[in-house]
Amino acid sequence: MTVEVSLPYDKEYISQFSQGQNEPEWMKNLRLSALEKSESLPLPKPDKTNISKWNFTEFDHHVTGDRIDSLDELPGEIKDFLDEEKEQQNLVIQRNHTVAYGTIDQKLKDQGVIFTDIGTALREHSELVEKYYMNDAVHMDEHRLTALHAALMNGGIFLYIPKNVQIEDPIQAIFWQEDPKASLINHILVVAEENSSVTYVENYISHNKEEKTSANIVTEVIAKDGAKVSFGAVDNFEAGTTVYANRRGVAYRDSVIEWALGQMNEGDTVSENITHLIGDNSHSNAKTVAIGRGKQKQNFTANITHFGKGSDGYILQHGVMKDKASAIFNGIGKIEHGASKSNAEQESRVLMLSSDARGDANPILLIDEDDVTAGHAASVGRVDPIQLYYLMSRGISKFEAERLIIHGFLAPVVNQLPVEAVKRQLQQVIERKVY
Numbered sequence: 001m002t003v004e005v006s007l008p009y010d011k012e013y014i015s016q017f018s019q020g021q022n023e024p025e026w027m028k029n030l031r032l033s034a035l036e037k038s039e040s041l042p043l044p045k046p047d048k049t050n051i052s053k054w055n056f057t058e059f060d061h062h063v064t065g066d067r068i069d070s071l072d073e074l075p076g077e078i079k080d081f082l083d084e085e086k087e088q089q090n091l092v093i094q095r096n097h098t099v100a101y102g103t104i105d106q107k108l109k110d111q112g113v114i115f116t117d118i119g120t121a122l123r124e125h126s127e128l129v130e131k132y133y134m135n136d137a138v139h140m141d142e143h144r145l146t147a148l149h150a151a152l153m154n155g156g157i158f159l160y161i162p163k164n165v166q167i168e169d170p171i172q173a174i175f176w177q178e179d180p181k182a183s184l185i186n187h188i189l190v191v192a193e194e195n196s197s198v199t200y201v202e203n204y205i206s207h208n209k210e211e212k213t214s215a216n217i218v219t220e221v222i223a224k225d226g227a228k229v230s231f232g233a234v235d236n237f238e239a240g241t242t243v244y245a246n247r248r249g250v251a252y253r254d255s256v257i258e259w260a261l262g263q264m265n266e267g268d269t270v271s272e273n274i275t276h277l278i279g280d281n282s283h284s285n286a287k288t289v290a291i292g293r294g295k296q297k298q299n300f301t302a303n304i305t306h307f308g309k310g311s312d313g314y315i316l317q318h319g320v321m322k323d324k325a326s327a328i329f330n331g332i333g334k335i336e337h338g339a340s341k342s343n344a345e346q347e348s349r350v351l352m353l354s355s356d357a358r359g360d361a362n363p364i365l366l367i368d369e370d371d372v373t374a375g376h377a378a379s380v381g382r383v384d385p386i387q388l389y390y391l392m393s394r395g396i397s398k399f400e401a402e403r404l405i406i407h408g409f410l411a412p413v414v415n416q417l418p419v420e421a422v423k424r425q426l427q428q429v430i431e432r433k434v435y
Helices: 011-020 025-038 106-110 118-124 126-132 144-152 385-392 398-414 420-434
Strands: 091-095 098-103 114-117 155-161 171-177 186-192 197-206 213-223 228-236 241-251 256-263 269-277 283-292 297-306 312-321 326-335 343-352 358-367 373-381
Touching: 011 025, 025 126, 025 144, 091 114, 091 155, 098 114, 114 118, 118 126, 118 155, 118 186, 126 186, 144 213, 144 241, 155 171, 155 197, 186 197, 186 228, 197 420, 213 228, 213 256, 228 241, 228 420, 241 256, 241 283, 256 269, 256 398, 269 283, 269 312, 283 297, 283 326, 283 398, 283 420, 297 312, 297 343, 312 326, 312 358, 312 398, 326 343, 326 373, 343 358, 343 398, 358 373, 385 398, 398 420
Parallel strands: 091 171, 155 186, 171 197, 186 213, 197 228, 213 241, 228 256, 241 269, 256 283, 269 297, 283 312, 297 326, 312 343, 326 358, 343 373
Antiparallel strands: 091 098, 114 155
16 A cells, blocks of 8 residues: 555545634635645655555544543543542543543633643634644644644644643543544644643554554644643554654743653554753653554654753653564754753663564764763663573562563653553553563
8 A cells, every 4th residue: 555645635625624613714724735735745754664655644534423421431441541539620532533521620720721622722712722833843844744734633632821820630631543444633732831830641542453544643842931841641553543643842941841652552653752942951851662563663753952051851762572563763862053061861772572573772962062961872682681580580480570671661651651540551551562
């Protein structure tokens, strides 16, 4: 199967879809412009991964889902993501392309916090969304997949935190691809104003082992001066879904953006996690864990680019590959001229559990400034026999010893997720994929 040059969706369809969603005129115009540009823009070219035959155009664009009145109506597989012992005050559940459930704490609303689906945000907060949507972080015309995203966006979240508002409890979104052919073309836009803070966690889940579709996810996190955003995600798409995920942050003076990403997809995946440290003393900590199995092909790029003085960036990527799976892990720390006193650190490690598995860890440092510090570490190999021997000498079986080593290897991201139910669910997915 080859990627089609033209989509089965034309300008008339885009216009009708936008009008049907009651979107503002600027959004319809952006969609139409993006559709036109998508026909001439090239696909992205991830390092050492040929995606020219991957499926990015075979999907159903608009599939509704039933709304629910109570979380008790959810199937167990979705309930597993929720801390049932706690009241769910800040939660959105997207079912296919319909918001099935949504709630926000009234106290947060009174403080001016906006947490809603992207469609509602476009209707009710048009000017605020327009200010940030595909402007500061991701641009529509970067390549064909960003253009297709802009043209066909059909879901997502808008989260806005006003100046000086500190949100203590995590904000959570669940994206449930219930229909096997529905494509989640989600746009997540998080804006944290000066001296605000928020923790946001999202989950993706599907069950289409055979039916072909794709997911095209773009996330933009804007952290203004002194703001802190902790962003956690667990992606768990089935084998039939080809995934392109572009998660990008822009950090201004004294701000912090933290990423904790669990990449548990079963299908072919390209994932970009890029943070621009624009302001002085800005900071980003980007952690990713991934597991590959079967004949899965994956490409992960984490990039922190330093523009501000005294900025600090740390990248950690840990992957586990088994069967005939392959993955590329690129960790890129770039310090631009003028970003003196900055620090760029990175670590990329891959465990291979079978002789046919392939992993490639590429640490890359690009330094255009003298007065900086930087470092990197990379390794690709099998489970450390010394660690294995040590555990087995304590009476632990080889199977259990290997299991403990792998869980410890992936723990840096698992332990950082703030929602206990999501943490448990990720641990269960790891168990299922590795054993």
